[in-house]
Amino acid sequence: MRIGFQLILTLLFYGCTFAQPNSTDTFTPGTWIFREYNSNIVQVTFRPDGYTHNENISDAVILKPAFDAKSKKVIAASDAGKIRLQNGEILYEGSSLEISRNNSVVSIKFQSDKDYRGFDIAMEKGERFFGGGERALPLDRRGYRFNLYNAPAYGYGEGAENLNYSVPVITSSRKYALFFDNVAKGYFDIGKKDKEVLQYGTFSGDLTFYLITGNDYPDILSAYHRLTGTQPLPPRWALGTFMSRFGYTSENQTREIYNRMKQEGIPFDAVIFDLFWFGDSIKGTLGNLNWVNKEKWPDPAKMIADFKADGVQTILITEPFILEGTRTFESFKPYLGVDSTGKLYTLNKFYFGKGGLIDLFQNDAQLHFWKYYKQQMDIGVEGWWGDLGEPENHPSDLYHKLTDFGYTRLFSADEVHNAYGHFWTRMLFNQFALQYPEKRLFSLNRSGFAGTQRYGIFPWSGDVSRSWSGLKAQLPVMLGMSMSGIPYVHADAGGFAGGSGDNELYVRWIQFAQFTPIFRPHGTGLYEVDSRAFSFPSEIALIDTPYRAIAKEAARQRYEMLPYNYTMSYLQTTEAAPLVSPLYFYYQSDSTVYHIEDQYMWGEEIMVAPVLEKGAGTRNVYLPPGNWYRWKNNVPLTGNTWLKEELTLNKIPVYVKAGSLVPLLPSGNTIMSTAQYSTKEITWHYYASDQVSTGVLFDDDGVSKSSLTVGQYEVITATITPENSTYHFEFSGSKGTFASAPAERTFRVVMHGMTSSAKLLPSKNLKIESSLSANNELILTFGYTGKKVSFSVAE
Numbered sequence: 169m170r171i172g173f174q175l176i177l178t179l180l181f182y183g184c185t186f187a188q189p190n191s192t193d194t195f196t197p198g199t200w201i202f203r204e205y206n207s208n209i210v211q212v213t214f215r216p217d218g219y220t221h222n223e224n225i226s227d228a229v230i231l232k233p234a235f236d237a238k239s240k241k242v243i244a245a246s247d248a249g250k251i252r253l254q255n256g257e258i259l260y261e262g263s264s265l266e267i268s269r270n271n272s273v274v275s276i277k278f279q280s281d282k283d284y285r286g287f288d289i290a291m292e293k294g295e296r297f298f299g300g301g302e303r304a305l306p307l308d309r310r311g312y313r314f315n316l317y318n319a320p321a322y323g324y325g326e327g328a329e330n331l332n333y334s335v336p337v338i339t340s341s342r343k344y345a346l347f348f349d350n351v352a353k354g355y356f357d358i359g360k361k362d363k364e365v366l367q368y369g370t371f372s373g374d375l376t377f378y379l380i381t382g383n384d385y386p387d388i389l390s391a392y393h394r395l396t397g398t399q400p401l402p403p404r405w406a407l408g409t410f411m412s413r414f415g416y417t418s419e420n421q422t423r424e425i426y427n428r429m430k431q432e433g434i435p436f437d438a439v440i441f442d443l444f445w446f447g448d449s450i451k452g453t454l455g456n457l458n459w460v461n462k463e464k465w466p467d468p469a470k471m472i473a474d475f476k477a478d479g480v481q482t483i484l485i486t487e488p489f490i491l492e493g494t495r496t497f498e499s500f501k502p503y504l505g506v507d508s509t510g511k512l513y514t515l516n517k518f519y520f521g522k523g524g525l526i527d528l529f530q531n532d533a534q535l536h537f538w539k540y541y542k543q544q545m546d547i548g549v550e551g552w553w554g555d556l557g558e559p560e561n562h563p564s565d566l567y568h569k570l571t572d573f574g575y576t577r578l579f580s581a582d583e584v585h586n587a588y589g590h591f592w593t594r595m596l597f598n599q600f601a602l603q604y605p606e607k608r609l610f611s612l613n614r615s616g617f618a619g620t621q622r623y624g625i626f627p628w629s630g631d632v633s634r635s636w637s638g639l640k641a642q643l644p645v646m647l648g649m650s651m652s653g654i655p656y657v658h659a660d661a662g663g664f665a666g667g668s669g670d671n672e673l674y675v676r677w678i679q680f681a682q683f684t685p686i687f688r689p690h691g692t693g694l695y696e697v698d699s700r701a702f703s704f705p706s707e708i709a710l711i712d713t714p715y716r717a718i719a720k721e722a723a724r725q726r727y728e729m730l731p732y733n734y735t736m737s738y739l740q741t742t743e744a745a746p747l748v749s750p751l752y753f754y755y756q757s758d759s760t761v762y763h764i765e766d767q768y769m770w771g772e773e774i775m776v777a778p779v780l781e782k783g784a785g786t787r788n789v790y791l792p793p794g795n796w797y798r799w800k801n802n803v804p805l806t807g808n809t810w811l812k813e814e815l816t817l818n819k820i821p822v823y824v825k826a827g828s829l830v831p832l833l834p835s836g837n838t839i840m841s842t843a844q845y846s847t848k849e850i851t852w853h854y855y856a857s858d859q860v861s862t863g864v865l866f867d868d869d870g871v872s873k874s875s876l877t878v879g880q881y882e883v884i885t886a887t888i889t890p891e892n893s894t895y896h897f898e899f900s901g902s903k904g905t906f907a908s909a910p911a912e913r914t915f916r917v918v919m920h921g922m923t924s925s926a927k928l929l930p931s932k933n934l935k936i937e938s939s940l941s942a943n944n945e946l947i948l949t950f951g952y953t954g955k956k957v958s959f960s961v962a963e
Contacts, residue, residue, distance in 0.1 A: 198215055198216040198278060199214070199217075200213070201213040204233060205231050205233055205234055206391075206394070208380060208382055208387075208391050209391055209395055210378070211378050212267070212379060213374065216278065219375075221373060221583075222375065223373055223573075223579075224373060224374035225529075225587060226617065227619060228347075229619070230396065231394055274346075279367060283371060284370060285369065285370060286348075286367065286368040286369035287367070288366070288367050289346065289365065289366040289367075289368070291358075292342065294341075295310070295340055295341055296310060296762065297339065297341075297358050298750075300337070300338055300648065300652065301316075301333050301334040301336075301648065301654070302332060302629060302645050302649055303328070303645065304326055304327055304328040304329075304641035304644055304645055305329060307647060307648060307750055309338070309356070309358050310358050311359050312358055313356065314329040314330055314355065315329075315330045315353075316334045316336050316353065316355055316370075316586065317330065317353045318334055318588075319331070319332065319558055320332055320556075320560050320631060321630060321631070323631060323638075323664075324631070324641065325633050325637030325640070326637045326640050326641045327641075331630055332614040332627075332629070333589075333614065333627055333654065333657075335618050335654060336348040336350065336354065338358070338366070339388055343381060343382055343383065343385075343387075344379060344380060344381045344388070345379075345380040345381075346368075347378040347380065347396075347618060348368050348376070349376050349377065349378065349618070350374055350376065351590075351617055352373045352585065352586070353370070353583075354369055355367075371582050372580075373583060380395070384756055385754075386745075389653065390743070390744040396621070397619055397622035398740055399622070399655050399656060399740055400608065400741060401608060401737055401738065401741050401873075401875070401876065402608060402610065402626070403610055404730075405610075405842045406437075406686065407686075407726075407737070408437030408727065408730075408842045409434070409435055409437060409687050409688075410436060410440055410688040410689065411425065411439045411440070411480075412689065412690040412706060413442070413707065414664070414690070415442025416444060417464065417697060419468075420464075422441075422471070423471070425709070425710065428707070429707060429708070429709045433720070433840075434708050434709055434723055435724065435726075435727050435839060435841055436723075436840075436841065437480060437481060437841045438481040438482065439475060440483040440553060440612075441482070441484050441485060445485070448460070448464070451519070452494075452520070453491070453494065454490065454521065454523065455491045455494030455496050457486065457494075457540040457543075458495060468547060469547040472547055476550075478841070479840065479841035481550040481551060481610075482550055483549070483550065483610065484552060485552075485553040485555050486552060487557075488525060488537075488557060488559055488592060489518065489525055489526070490525075492521070492523050500536065502532075503527055503530060503537075504526060504533075505524060506527075506566070506567050506569070506578070507567060508578065510578070513563075513567070515561055515563070517561075525559055525562065528588060528595060529569065529570050529572070529573070529579075529584065529591060530569055530572060537595070538596075541599070542603065551610030551611070552610070552611050552612065553612040553613075554589070554593065554612065555613075557592055557593075557613050558585075558589060558614075559588050559615075562581045565581075566580070568580075568581070589613055589617070589620070590620045593620050594620070594623045596609065596611050596623075597609055597623035601873070605874075606871075606872050608624070611624050611625055612627070613627060614627055614628055615627070616654070618653065621653060621655060625656070626658070626685075627656065628690075629642060629646070629657060629658070629659045629660075631660075632659055632660060632665065633667070634663025634665060634666050634667030634704065635663060635666065635667065636673060636780065636781065638663045638664075639673065639676065642659045643778070645659070646659070646748055647749065647750045647765075647768055651749070651750065656685040657685065658687075658688060659677075659681065660688070660689075660691055660706075661677050661680075661681035661684075661689040662674045662677050662690070662691050662706050664690065664691050664692060665691075665692060667702050667704055669702075670782070671711060672782060673782065675715050675722075675817060678718075678719045678723075679718075679719075679779070679820045680778040682723075682725060683776045687723070689707065690706050691705075691706040692704070693705055693706060708720055708723060718817060718818055727833065727842075727845075728833045729833075730842065731831040731833060731865055732774075732831055734866060735831065735865055735866040736771045737866075738883075745771075747770070749769045750765070750769075751768065751790075754769060755793060757793075758793055758808070760790060760808075761790070764790050766778070766780060767790065772825070773830055774799075774822060774825075775824075776820070777822070779821075785815055786815060787813050788810055788811070788812055788813075789811045790809075790810050791807040791810075794808075794826060796824065796825060797823065797824045797855045797920055798821070798822070799822040799824060802920050802922075802943060802944075802945060804826060824920075826855050826856065826857035827856075827857030827859050827860075827888070828854075828863070829855075829863025829886050829888060831850050831851070831864075831865045833845075834849050834916070842870065846908065846910065847867045847910060848910040848914065849913070849914045850914075851916045851917075852886065852915060853918050854919055855920045856919065860888065860889050860890070862885055862888070863885070863888075865901075866883055867881065868880060868881035868906050869907050869908050875906065879904045880904045880906040881904045882954070883901050883902050884900070884901035884952075884954075885901055886898065894929070894963075896959075897917070897961070898958040899952060899957050899958070900956040900957075912953045913952045914949065914951060915949070915952050916949045917947070917949075918945050918947050919946040919961065920945060922945075922946060922961070922963055923963050925963055926961055926962070928959065928961055931958075933957075934950055935950065946961065948961070
């Protein structure tokens with residue numbers, strides 16, 4: 169049957185219009201179902217006639233539908249018999265439609281072939297598409313086809329299309345996003361096969377997507393987070409530095425490197441143990457889940473306790489594979505994946521050895537796995553690293569039991585693949601919450617799905633090559649993930665696989681990592697365990713001089729920035745603000761920024777331009793519209809222009825938007841971990857502007873899971889109002905009670921960009937000291953107890 173008529177019907181609610189477009193395509197019988205979620209989110213489902221695999225196990229969406237059929241008007245232009253109202257939903261029979269919403273018109277039709285079903289979405293000329301999860305591709309993914317299938321890529325670099333964490337959400341430059349809520353194996357073809365069509369295909373499952381519209385990119389991302397959730401507050405120590413490698417092979421070796429870090433004065437907050445904690449070799453040990461070698465690990469509990477007394481946490485790796493011959497294999501047998509007949513599925517072609525995959529879709533399997541986590545937490549382990557969670561080896565003929573979801577049939581690996589890491593992280597989050605209701609979880613995992621951020625995932629970008637190409641690949645990977653609603657993605661700083669011992673590369677990567685959500689140097693350091701693999705230290709204390717001092721300074725600055733960084737975490741949790749974003753996110757009207765992919769925003773105030781070329785002596789940097797300053801500099805720079813910056817190895821170009829008020833710890837602080845963190849002394853750096861601006865400082869105890877819900881936190885807001893040549897400052901905030909809250913703080917405000925004649929005007933009710941820095945910056949120092957204070961500075 170063919171259709172070639174004009175408008176069949178129009179459905180109108182909350183300002184959203186659906187229409188049957190002109191078409192000469194083959195008609196596929198089916199029903200469209202529409203649900204309104206709020207003023208800029210609508211769910212659309214297509215049910216082809218005779219399609220039986222429309223199950224949906226995703227829990228990505230937490231927002232509830234808002235549409236009430238009794239109170240919303242439905243208008244039928246013609247063919248009213250094709251419309252039905254049922255249980256608050258609008259149902260329409262057809263195979264294609266147009267959705268007009270908030271000035272965005274999206275034309276969609278159902279498409280299918282032998283293996284996949286999905287949708288074709290018409291693209292306009294010049295339309296850009298961003299997101300889709302981890303891809304080492306240009307941020308505009310138009311012209312590419314890539315898989316929606318979480319998969320490892322050992323030693324990858326620039327151009328890697330398919331990596332560990334796919335997210336089926338794509339945002340258009342026409343100010344709408346499409347989220348396809350389906351966990352099965354799938355793909356996006358964004359104009360590669362047909363230059364005018366974005367095609368989505370899925371192997372199985374519910375054919376549902378959400379259309380999200382907005383006035384700008386922050387509006388769209390915020391709406392997406394309302395739909396799928398934001399990330400809970402991290403434990404504050406997660407924003408420090410980590411001591412990590414692949415891998416520490418004994419307590420003696422670990423303590424030796426630990427002591428070197430301390431002797432060198434390098435701050436760090438956690439030690440991460442790779443797979444040698446449960447075995448002496450890389451292969452054949454997954455599934456031991458305990459400290460096997462008592463000679464190499466004589467007293468793990470004491471080691472962990474000693475670290476904790478020093479303010480350093482312990483993190484252990486686990487994998488979801490249980491190998492034959494390991495200590496837990498027999499007990500895990502009932503909980504492993506099966507074949508099509510329901511019998512145990514044995515992985516015979518798995519790099520690490522012969523065994524099975526835990527069926528984490530079963531509640532009993534989750535509880536059995538959790539027992540082994542709990543044993544280690546009972547001796548002081550604070551965080552977890554889940555590896556191989558795609559899962560790395562997941563054959564199509566392996567099956568899972570989803571009886572706990574209400575389904576009696578077995579589901580093939582390809583039907584549920586992208587949900588595996590998500591449900592692993594969810595299991596850990598939920599069980600941790602039951603056992604430790606007042607603690608925040610730190611959970612590293614390299615795979616997940618939309619919504620996994622709700623369960624506190626801190627994903628890393630997989631086994632990147634230790635190369636300049638690997639470093640360059642991290643910008644599109646990190647920014648693409650952030651724009652896909654996963655805020656804490658980061659890399660193995662310094663690179664993981666291969667390499668040649670390039671100290672310059674290490675330093676440049678560390679300087680970049682300082683301005684990423686998690687600062688975790690990590691790489692292959694096997695040495696005598698596997699002499700065939702190239703080994704290079706990941707710990708700053710072991711790097712050659714003079715590079716060590718430069719990397720140490722980056723780590724020190726990471727801790728200096730804790731007030732700003734932790735406040736960013738608060739804003740992500742409460743306002744869905746990204747920690748990192750491409751330049752187009754905040755400067756959508758500037759056509760130049762869409763072509764810049766080697767710079768990014770750290771929060772809304774700071775712009776980072778990492779050095780990505782070996783031996784680079786200069787670097788071109790683009791300043792978006794507005795005025796800017798170099799980091800801790802006093803000379804204003806006019807935006808909407810290019811700079812050619814002279815480079816030194818000591819630092820990378822970093823800029824601050826005029827009007828920013830950035831809270832930092834005092835310069836030259838010597839804290840060795842976040843256990844010593846306090847906001848008792850804060851230095852606010854103000855970068856002068858003629859516009860009204862604000863700065864925010866968030867503080868709580870850094871540990872309690874319920875601090876926001878019970879009001880045990882403080883938010884201090886500073887507002888600066890320029891008037892002629894005078895700047896009026898006001899500090900105020902909400903004051904909650906928590907254990908580490910200072911009764912009084914000392915604030916220092918450093919004025920950048922003011923003339924040498926700037927002076928403090930008399931203040932009646934505030935004792936305030938005025939001084940000049942070595943760079944002739946006016947510095948104002950005063951006490952703050954939580955009550956509103958104000959003062960003015962004149963030039």
